[in-house]
Amino acid sequence: MNDTFSVKLPGGETWTPAFVSSLDEEKCIGCGRCFRVCSRGVLQLVGVSEDGALIPLDDDDEEEYQKRVMTIAHPLLCIGCTACAKICPKKCYRHAPAQI
Template sequence: MTTQSLTRSGTPWEPEFVTDINQQTCIGCGRCYKVCPRDVFDLVEREIDEDDDMYDDLEDDVVMVMELKDEGDCIGCGSCSRVCPKNCHTHTKASELAA
């Protein structure tokens, strides 16, 4: 299976698929969800850790964060990581996943 392709200008390009979202840094803004051309992400509730200083001013014990709904549907375009203000996404090259 070939995992490398070419851009329109002929430059080699290999897709990098999203393999993880750091829910400790995710702020649930939904930008990745909005730009994803596939159905890869979902917004879910996460309980706040007691020692998580980032949420000291919140009264609720839960926050909304993104999670991978169907990582197998990712096409490796990287749009999600380009719009994420917190750099929460981890991507893996297609060739590394096949190994």
């Protein structure tokens, strides 16, 4: 059986949580909006070096990276609310329902 997990809400509606499955780092502008809206600690902002390596942000070494991007640091903490995707100006996120 390959069904998705759903919850019956008061009023009879059904809600199916959609968990973060990927983030397009090429589209990401590192604005941090998604980071601020995620209350679960799923995301982490990192720097990208000239050679494309992801490096932890350090306020003292901002010259080391070409740009900043968001990463999915702890996907298992996601609760499926999709707030990150709703606030992302570049539509970087993909979500998928949990399979049971």
